[in-house]
């Protein structure tokens with residue numbers, strides 16, 4: 001099959017492209033604008049494959065999209081291109097509306113025209129055509145009790161703690177704000193759930209410009225299916241982590257700060273709960289849904305790994321304590337740890353944990369019920385949080401050149417295949 005992947009130079013998109021080239025015989029066209037989040041170096045392992053082709057283009061550009069569809073002749077579209085970082089959506093929502101909402105509508109219209117033409121030219125190929133839209137569990141809103149506890153949560157994917165705005169070169173890995181007051185109640189790691197887990201029928205209630213723009217794009221996809229009969233599928237997934245993750249997100253940020261001996265900034269009390277999924281497990285799930293899922297259906301994807309942010313950061317510290325020899329540890333920053341937060345004995349890296357003021361409007365808890373995809377497609381994650389996190393930390397230790405080139409901006413130096 002010919003598979004058109006949008007956003008294939010991003011964190012999850014590159015894992016999908018690697019999965020398709022390494023583990024299937026499909027042909028892949030990757031269309032990506034190469035924003036700050038697009039990194040072709042994440043595709044070095046497959047870029048020479050004769051089954052892979054890259055096209056630099058903006059999904060908002062209808063003419064370019066028509067050209068890409070004409071050249072690729074896709075059997076399946078996997079739409080991952082998006083602005084994905086909550087902090088950036090607060091600083092500048094317009095790009096999020098443009099790419100996530102307008103860009104998705106352009107792709108849907110392009111796909112519809114292509115599919116209609118295919119019905120005349122090649123009815124068999126038209127009958128098998130599928131448009132898979134990749135989305136987030138953030139569209140469902142907040143499962144927690146942020147108002148009641150007086151403590152606010154953190155956004156999707158462990159977005160940048162202490163990182164705001166531009167930061168194209170990944171330079172702004174600093175600490176922002178003051179330490180909030182901590183209470184023993186606030187330090188309870190897993191408050192009892194206020195609501196059941198997110199299912200495919202949970203009503204949408206997005207909190208941030210990012211999640212609102214993704215919710216808008218999800219609605220568009222379902223409307224194109226219902227109104228025009230376009231054969232679509234939607235997936236909504238929990239927090240991803242793993243190799244090639246841009247270092248503005250929680251897990252890589254903490255690993256790289258710890259390696260540099262810088263403070264590890266934890267928002268609020270660190271008690272915000274996220275469900276973590278190893279990115280390669282997500283990529284496998286996406287390929288299964290795209291190729292075998294039932295048209296018109298939505299599938300939730302999650303790891304059944306609910307962790308507080310503080311637990312995640314402490315687990316990273318423990319792995320680094322073990323893997324990084326004492327003489328190779330970074331110079332210590334000005335870390336400050338409130339006494340109430342000492343939940344476990346401090347180790348060399350845990351000493352760097354620093355609690356910083358939370359930001360407003362964030363969700364306390366996300367947790368996903370992924371039983372449908374398991375039941376209907378037989379997918380389940382291969383990694384536990386412990387094995388996946390260990391692999392991730394080891395990957396960042398072994399692939400310094402990749403993240404150093406992100407941090408110094410040189411990864412943006414090369415551009416290929418401009419349409």
Ligand code: NAD
Nearest residue numbers: 007009010011012033034035037038058059081082135240
């Ligand atoms: P990312 O930010 O790492 O990558 C996004 C990619 O899209 C980049 O390569 C970027 O260059 C490209 N892009 C951005 N705007 C574009 C445009 N206008 N035209 C063409 N390409 C453009 O994001 P990610 O974390 O890999 O997420 C991929 C998708 O998965 C997104 O739709 C996101 O909403 C969704 N998702 C992410 C997570 C997560 O934890 N990261 C979880 C669930 C769902």
